[in-house]
Amino acid sequence: MENFLRSIYQQHASDLKTLGILVLERTKPNSHITDNFDVILLIIVQDADSKWCAKHYEFANKTCALHIVDERLLMKWIDTSGYRSAVEWIIYGKILFDRNEFVFNLKEQLRDFPxxxxxxxxxxxxxxxxxxxxxxxxxxxxxxxxxxxxxxxxxxxxxxxxxxxxxxxxxxxxxxxxxxxxxxxxxxxxxxxxxxxxxxxxxxxxxxxxxxxxxxxxxxxxxxxxxxxxxxxxxxxxxxxxxxxxxxxxxxxxxxxxxxxxxxxxxxxxxxxxxxxxxxxxxxxxxx
The missing domain is CATH 1.20.120.330 (Nucleotidyltransferases  domain 2)
Structure with a gap:
């Protein structure tokens, strides 16, 4: 599955606007956290043309939802509970790419809750x-x-x-x-x-x-x-x-x-x- 996922996100990893990429896999048959997709890919970007872009993929009998979210919108979701699943994606997601430890620091912030x-x-x-x-x-x-x-x-x-x-x-x-x-x-x-x-x-x-x-x-x-x-x-x-x-x-x-x-x-x-x-x-x- 990693090869399929890499083909989806690798172009974003080379983009200087990309701050981080996380992946979260479904662990049970019914999963609210992944909207019942097998995999969630979250790509956090800076100064995006579109504040939130979502795409759905299918490969090797697996389903994947890709979410490309502008950093400012993501922070608004976190601060105001605008989209609760996104917070769980960050807390439980595995880091695939992290520019200047942006995602690591974001995870720490969610743990600390200032x-x-x-x-x-x-x-x-x-x-x-x-x-x-x-x-x-x-x-x-x-x-x-x-x-x-x-x-x-x-x-x-x-x-x-x-x-x-x-x-x-x-x-x-x-x-x-x-x-x-x-x-x-x-x-x-x-x-x-x-x-x-x-x-x-x-x-x-x-x-x-x-x-x-x-x-x-x-x-x-x-x-x-x-x-x-x-x-x-x-x-x-x-x-x-x-x-x-x-x-x-x-x-x-x-x-x-x-x-x-x-x-x-x-x-x-x-x-x-x-x-x-x-x-x-x-x-x-x-x-x-």
Whole structure:
């Protein structure tokens, strides 16, 4: 198989724009990590004309998916969980070509998970968690129990990913196998929900109460990235915050995050007069 693979990637290895090449082979019949291809080839390039190019090959009764990805897009995927499989390709892939130890250093970075990147990922997952949890509560109040049940499961998944990140790991697709090893509290919450013998309405009601407690307990640490941007002295309008480039990865969930932080008194709202009588700008500020 190596000869077939070499014929696919060797021209890229001689290209000065190529930073690294990794290969990952399927080890079981059904493999999410390789999209059920026998082999994944990942080629990381610099200043590519196309940000992401994918090709499929077949040889000697084997299938291969080739992904040529621009370095900047790959880093965006890593930082924002844009394409989770790519992170696993780097973590578990075998290095075939490495220019100036680019791939080696990238693997080390994924193992270390620097605090700055961890804080961003926590804010992203917390935004999804709060939004999904709020939707579950609303559906429960509307007596849409089946839909509320689905949203609870989504919320638990986001909570699990948040817990993995808190422990200094990148969340994988098989997040519950990770959680079982590193956060018993969150795993038990999930286990109790899916194995509960309570009626659906009661099961959801109990889980909403439990999740309210556990989300509140994690909130301030989870949104450190946002709180650091806000600082202590300045009162921000929502438009100002939303426009900050650092917040773009979770800007779609920013409104839900701010509303939650105000509700839990982690952030408070202040009024600023406008030209309209009795109309105020609503701004947000951290408590000193």
């Amino acid at each position: 605090d700055k990147k961890r804080d961003l990922r926590k804010a992203i997952e917390f935004g999804k968690l709060v939004k999904s949890y709020n939707e579950a509560k609303e559906l429960f109040e509307m007596q849409q129990y089946m839909d509320a049940n689905s949203k609870i499961l989504y919320s638990l998944h986001y909570l699990a990913r948040l817990a993995v990140i808190e422990k200094g790991h990148y969340p994988e697709v098989t997040v519950w196998s990770q959680i079982k090893q590193i956060d018993v509290e969150v795993y038990k919450l999930y286990e109790e929900f899916i194995e509960s013998k309570e009626a659906l309405k009661k099961r959801i009601q109990l889980m909403l109460l439990a999740m309210d407690y556990i989300i509140k307990k994690r909130a301030e640490v989870s949104v450190k990235h946002l709180l650091d941007v806000m600082g202590i002295e300045y009162a921000w309008s929502y438009a100002e915050l939303k426009a900050r480039p650092e917040i773009q990865p979770y800007s779609l969930d920013l409104s839900a995050i701010i509303a939650y932080l105000v509700e839990k008194r982690i952030v408070y709202s202040v009024k600023e007069a406008t030209k309209g009588e009795g109309v105020y700008h609503r701004k947000y500020k951290l408590k000193k």
